[in-house]
Amino acid sequence: MPIVELQNIRKVYDTKVAVEGLTLAIEPGTMFGLLGPNGSGKTSSIRMMIGMTVPDSGTVNLFGQPFARTALHRVGYLPEERGLYKKMKVLDQLIFLGQLHNLSEVTARKRSLAWCERMEISEAIDKKTEELSKGMQQKIQFIAALLHEPDLIIMDEPFSGLDPVNAELLMTTLIDLRKEGKAILFSTHRMDQVEKLCDAIAIIFQGKLVLSGGMREIKSRYPRNRVQMIFEGDDSFLQHPGIAEFKNYSGIAEIKLTSPEAAQSVLSDAIARGTQVSRFEVMEPTLEEIFIETVKGTPEFLAAGGKIHA
């Protein structure tokens, strides 16, 4: 039973179509990436998922039931725009937000303290939010989304503004939560960030779904025809007929092959010519490349001037 199921949802604001015919499903215990450039309709979709706005048409199912507000106590949401009460003390704030999710004051306090320890911000507990650094505020908001032990965790751009150490901490925490069987929805425009994390993805562009499915399955759909090579000496092997395009940054070459099978032939050609190859890597396409590949031909892409701010 999928945790979230969107069926053909559509939302129009005045004249702007925010989401058009979006269908997706998120299974328990998966990390799901909702990807797309800025303004493609990610936040609009999430808002409909948690009943902040109502779709003009289509259905939203949460935990196998048609959307009902009671289901929201099983959802944890970290919005893209971070916000906390500036003048409130951290602990009071966490308890208040926990209580809004139906926790008792005692439970909310206990869990807040435990989480603050886990996220290494115990020293901030008695401070006012406005006194904290942005990264710390982000962690507090992260905790607030998890206090009530939700089965569905929605993270809208969770890593923006975090340093690598803290981003790593957040990521490990999320991976732990996935092990516990929770479903995690990631929304981001930084496709490279979720590449390692996500089990399944949906890419939307201009409000429409352009690609969705399991990460491995999607990647396997695209040929492994890219090679990165580090070499010394003769570079005449780059003229090999199996190479469609290449960029040679004096010793580091990015190569696009005519077919995945050409890789071995290119490598042996280089060695035969006496080139010193210190690295030869056949790479799978990145999500970003897959995305660009997919939307390249669409009228929306051409209308946007062939540029995507991914």
Place this chain on the structure above:
Amino acid sequence: MHNVWLIARREYLERVRAKSFLIMTILIPALMGGAIGGIAFMNRSLGSGQHIAVITANTQFAADLQTELADPHGLNKPTIDAYPPSEPGIRDTLDRQLKAKGSTLDGYLVVTPAATSTDRPSFLWVPKVQSDVITRSRVADAALGALTREKLTSSGMSSAQIDSLLKPVDLEAGSGKSDHAGAAVASAYGMYFLMYFVILFYGMNVARSIIEEKTSRIFEVLLATIKPEEMLAGKVIGVGAVGLSQVAIWITLAVAAIKSGTIGQDVHILPSALQAALFVVFFLLGYLLYSSIAAALGAMTNSEQELQQMQIFLMLPLIFSSLVIFNVITNPDGPLSKACSFFPFTAPLIMYTRVIVGKPGVLAVAGSILGLIVTITIVLWIASRIYRVGILMYGKKPNLPEILRWLKYS
């Protein structure tokens, strides 16, 4: 309801715990008391004609003028310098004295006797300050009084008879209910300004806190669990409870002070239990009405500056109320008072004032309350629609057609 309660409790506690609440609670009565006391004190010595000079040959006229200028309680006896017109260069001397630094002389009066004894003498008034119209009119009154005394004396009345004839008339309240008309008016004014201030201040507070939540984006988190209507209700209730607490503190202190006799021995200044109950009712209704308008304004705007431009819509009916309040107090059951006490946006203030000083009748009060409740329901409905859509919109300031369209969004 649980969520509304949580939101309201947070709003209430955060505000009551803030230092500004304590400061306001102490400072406002202190400032008000200080201002009223200060103005009263300054007015006492202002333009009272404490020291004037008269150029007249008639010494009795100068003495009468002094009697007339003295205030009825005999507290301040004015100084009158009388000079005969025969004294050489007297006007130049007085002119110099008027201009001299530190001189207390407020002006001088030149009395020129009439040609015939039946005509009035003519008067020339040279004041120190041209714009001092208060002294001018007091001197004119006093001169008229002195002339009257002169005529009455010459027609054979004794000075005791004249004094008793010319003393101010004391009007007693005929109904026998209470002869503390002044106290009733004072308490009506007091309650009116209390309500005016609290409604305006805490109504704007609701708008401000909505804008604050919009700028800090906290409501995105809140909206993931609770409905916008619950947020709005919790906010309005929480902030309103703060206002009510503050008023309760002030009134308790004022009652305690009056009871203990610290200020004013006039116990009749206290409203009756019914009036107090109606104060709470009209305060709550007025606050609900204005805070829901404020909430809608807050949801429509993105910053304090934008809110300030819209604030006039909130203030206009209140300003209008304060323009008609004098009319209402002096004529509480007149047509203007009646109209304003049923117009929902002025009803809370005006109808309550009428309850204190007039006799609006049970039906009229009930009708006014009913009208308010209906209006509040409509305004709340509109406000919650605007709020629901408005808080999710940011960046661009919406125009009127857009706001009207928001009302239709589900």
